[in-house]
Amino acid sequence: MKKLVTLIPGDGIGPEIVESVKDIFSAAGAPIEWEEINAGQISVDTGGKLIPDELIASLKKNKIGLKGPISTPVGKGFKSINVQLRQLFDLYANLRPCKNIPGLVTKFSNVDLVIVRENTEGLYSGLEYYDERLGIADSIARVTKVGCYQIVKEAFEYAKNNGRKKVTLVHKANILKQAGALFLQAGEEIAKQYPEIQKDEIIIDNMCMQLVVRPEKFDVIVTTNLFGDILSDLCAGLVGGLGIVAGANIGKEASIFEAVHGSAPDIAGKGIANPTAILKSSVMMLEHMGEQAIAKRIDKALDLTLSAKDQCTGDLGGKASTKEFTKNVIKNL
Structure with missing residues (x-):
């Protein structure tokens, strides 16, 4: 039976790297169904609220969220979206594992x-x-x-x-x-x-x-x-940097997993973004949900991809696009 997860694509490169997660989860047979609701400037432009009521309701219902990077509008009196979500749902613990990845020289x-x-x-x-x-x-x-x-x-x-x-x-x-x-x-x-x-x-x-x-x-x-x-x-x-580490915000009633880097608007839409951070975060999410076997399988495929430079995106020394990187991870499953 599939479990419902609130998915917040974010802005900038957010939608591109979130798409990578969706494709890899599908290929791995992860029992996840996405309820997609956005926040941030995109939400302000369409509905007037930085964090829409339907997103809050979705997170209250599903209790698990995966979030792409979101830019808080600057100079308009808006409080950080990340801080608001953490305080709204009392996500009192931020977990950030930092471990060397085989083949990635630091x-x-x-x-x-x-x-x-x-x-x-x-x-x-x-x-x-x-x-x-x-x-x-x-x-x-x-x-x-x-x-x-x-x-x-x-x-x-x-x-x-x-x-x-x-x-x-x-x-x-x-x-x-x-x-x-x-x-x-x-x-x-x-x-x-x-x-x-x-x-x-x-x-x-x-x-x-x-x-x-x-x-x-x-x-x-x-x-x-x-x-x-x-x-x-x-x-x-x-x-190796923010582009390869996972982030989790844990509370007693809800948890949100996220890419810890920014939305990188300068490369948005170019198809060159590295989805590793949000993939690592989604692996943490699966572990949190009790799906250890699938989490381990995806994580191993991701590490295999990262260990082969020619399969990686440009920031890691390769030449692969975001979609090519995603296909490489799927091939390594």
Whole structure:
């Protein structure tokens, strides 16, 4: 029986790379039926809302979504679509696996880690104030005890369920005393429930240095919203860039999987976009839905394609178009 998934194509290269997922899922026999509803500027132009009511209703019903890259209109007072969706559905955990792909040469060859980022609090809470008289802007990084415990628990559960051995808490408690203490306290208490998993902690600036010197030291990394936003892109750079890593936004009632790169309007419609990131994200989605066998099959076919440079798109050193790349993955299934 097919499972219904909300599909948000996005804009720019979004529709092209989403089409790749649809073709590969069909060829692999994935038991997925798509309910396609868009958001962003396209939605504003046709219906007046950045996030249409029918999209919200679809995600509430289906509880699983796959999202292509979407550009939030700049300079028109719109809040980030990603932030809105995360807060609307309390998608409190952002998961970003970063692992070397065989055949894809980078500066490091031994990276295999996962960023677990708190996704709804901190500096993304939307608590901002501006005093025109004094020319002072305040952005409040609000964290809660519930939020800290929830994200640390998610990291330890991920480690337990995926055979990981260590969880590293990243913080700035030496400066951000109260918020840092709340986060570290959550780590101390949650770690006691998982004696088989090692816990350590590190200050954010030292963490950035350690990641570009010896990334093999790290396994599961859990941190607050802004630090996680920065570290997840840094770690993507260790394994080849944003074009090849997956992203998942996990909540108790719904989850949205997404390409983590931008909409690249400069190459939209040229048929040269690399669909790897959204394909990797769709593999995570299948695993989340309990379809491990098909997920593994697609992931293996994708890695086989990526290991043959002539089968890859231009950003990976090949000459294949988006459609040719997709056909190569299907051939490797």
